[in-house]
Amino acid sequence: MAYRVIGRSPPRADAWEKVRGRPIYAGDLAMAGMLHGKIVRSPYPSARIVKIDTSEARALPGVVAVLTHAEVPQNALRMELPGRMAEATAGAVLATQPVLAEDRVRFQGEPVAAIAAETPEIAAEAAERVRVEYEPLPGVYDPAEALKPGAPHVHEGGNLLRAWHIRKGDATEALARADVIVEKTYRTPFVDHVYLETETGIGWIDAEGTLVLRVSTQVLEHFRDVAEVLRLPHGKVRLEGAYLGGGFGGKEDVTVECLLGLLVWKTRRPVQLVFSREESFIGHGKRHPYLLRYKSGATRTGELVAMEVELVSDSGAYAALSPWVLLYSLVTATGPYRVPHVKVDAFTVYTNNPVASAYRTFGSIQTCIGYEGQMDALAAALSMDPLELREKNFLRKGDRIATGQVLESEPMLGETMRRAWQALGPPREGDGPVRVARGLAASFTPYGRMCWTRDSASAWVGMELDGSAVVRCAAPDVGGGQTSSLCSITAEVLGLPVEHVAAVGRDSHFTPRAGTTTATRQLFMSGNAVLKAAHEVRRHLVDQAAEMLEAAREDIELTEGRALVRGAPDRAIDFSALVKAATAAGRPVQALDKYDAPSAPTIDPITGQGKPFNDYTFGTQAVEVEVDEETGQTRVTKLAACYDVGQAINRQSAEGQIEGGAVQGLGHALLEEVVLEDGVSKNPHLLDYKIPTTLDAPEIITILLESGQGLGPFGAKGIGEPAMTPTPAAVMNAVTRAARAPLTRFPLTAERVLAALKSQSASKNPSPPSGERAG
């Protein structure tokens, strides 16, 4: 179907303002009488707080407030999303995190006191003068250690936070029958989001006594968390969503909100709170480190028969979103493959490490390393082309995933794989000490929330008297073009140029609730809500035009801001006149609508069987790497990505998601790791924690397939998180081929690659894995 706006690449609504440096981010607003916040954090990962003395800090001129746990009305952060979350966490040890630590601290960086002062300098000096007496306690810094009897407990009730399981068929028995078995263990580290804008907010109290917070957040619904902490009616806390300087899941949890709300409420003055880069590193949730143990079996001809998987994730000191991140890992553990017999055991464990929580792909990036590492290893063991092995086992329409859910549309996995691989071009030879190799990874990532959460989103679309349209929808824009896509959808439905649609406000109180910009759900959920509302407005416009142009409804066409009679272009009326006439006639020209995602019961707690998610995005990334055999230095020279996006709404935005996700994934593959020594971060600075630069980013070839089979507007699927899922796995597979030795521990630093190269040259049997043939 041909669209006028959908699938094209008009500059996004925010593009012209952003290139002028004009958007007002949360840290750009200043108010008269504004105070500056500063958080005092624990230097210890595990300690008892013996005493907190704030007198010296309070005595400093210019200090307005020094708050400790005693001043927090309800000192507990809760993660309570609407929907049947409780059922899904039955049996979990869900320790809530205090806003300010009471008698003990459980991770380095845990907030202990909050300060508001006249200048940032005074606030910083006051922070130095808060005297906290700590008594260090034994801590536990490794999930395996944490599960041993006698390990120090991070919380009452034990260190196992949550377990999930899949039992499908009889994996143990099937493995015993397999012709070939590959067993491997993979490890991933804590990783930081490194959005360029640190956690930031400003707050004040408005004329009605409402606490207003303008925050860089992916979740406007956190107004409820602030209200609970301050024991205020929910309606008395309003969250205004600023444009974000990046989120990637890191601004999904509560960051500054409760601390900021507390400071504003206690001082009754505007307060700004900006985390420093170091605070951002130690103070917010990271990506979970995983230990992934995989055992895969196949027949001699390459049919997968069974997989046994054990996943252990490090939740750090508090629960945050760990149980749900782990659920995504559970569901994706066996990858986009038909596996008749599956056993998965997944555990998330408390330690005194940094809190781990949401990060783009939400537990899917780690499992991809496992299942795609296994596919290459199986191919080698079978002397089979790894592409052929994958093709043989890819999920097809009508197949069941490991939870028993039937796929209702064609995943197109084979096509994404072949196209990504071909896009790398003719193979290239290495030169001198530089080895060149290629690898790929196919992937499978849910978009939208778990079915049982009964997710919904609302939106309002209305016409203005000049014939333009306005969208009101509280969907935070993290930079992915969420707002702009809502404008494109409205413009398409109403027959308007996209510049004639404005999206206003991302506000918990003034715009219809759209839910979180997380879980790759906004285009799917808010997109559908806007689509429904726009169609209703369209119906009213068509009714009015049919009346005025004396034509049948079916003959009315809306295009470029005019209504006209099909085949008689001189019988036309522009929207301005049309809307005025409709208003005069008492006909509505606006609509508020709600989209409800299809729901399903929770999956079975013992077998994991059921329908966890409504749909998935499938795709493949292929990379070419250069590995220097003398130094272990690895460079990705080319990356090709092919996904079925269902339907691109803004083509450039969809490509941008994939390019950005892939380079973020390359950071995970080669560079990024929060280095911890007994829970203490050794690299909480960008000098020591490196992310990819222009010189690290390769040439990227992006291929969008458009099946039209997604559940989003116009058949779109979500791409935000899936964009990143397969990158580290693809790089691992390529480097493993180049080194001719397995690389299984992330990141694949030069030291680790060099060690693998040495182990390979030391071995007597240096025959390359047969997978080389595919290159």
Next chain:
Amino acid sequence: MRLDFTLNNHPCRAEAPAHWTVLDLLRDGLALTATKYGCGEGVCGTCTVLLDGEPVRACLVLASRLRGRTLLTAEGLEDNGQPDRLQSAFARAGAAQCGFCTPGMLLSARALLAANPSPTEHDVREALAGNLCRCTGYTKIIEAVLAAAGAR
């Protein structure tokens, strides 16, 4: 301390405490917020501005160094109130996602094009290597700079 310098092509007289950096002066003293704080230690490039045409990190340069010199920030990029060719190229290429690195990125790109009007792709990558972006994967930023150079 009093500072007289040229800011975005206009004379500017400002007062600033001696310990302020250029970033403090711009954001807190002059309410020019296009220049962003990203790391405070000169690594991320988010606060890049042009001092006498050279890219510098506003978080590392003391405001006192501005005396008698010429400073350009993203607010001064426009050409007679219209986006200049780099800004236009960034908007058209989809080079700004969250937009937070964009001002610094534009200024580094401007310095490059002033010194080298016809850069290769590798020249662009080298010139922007000190400006981190976490959203775009750089592809569309590099495309935009090359497009702006071609449009000269």
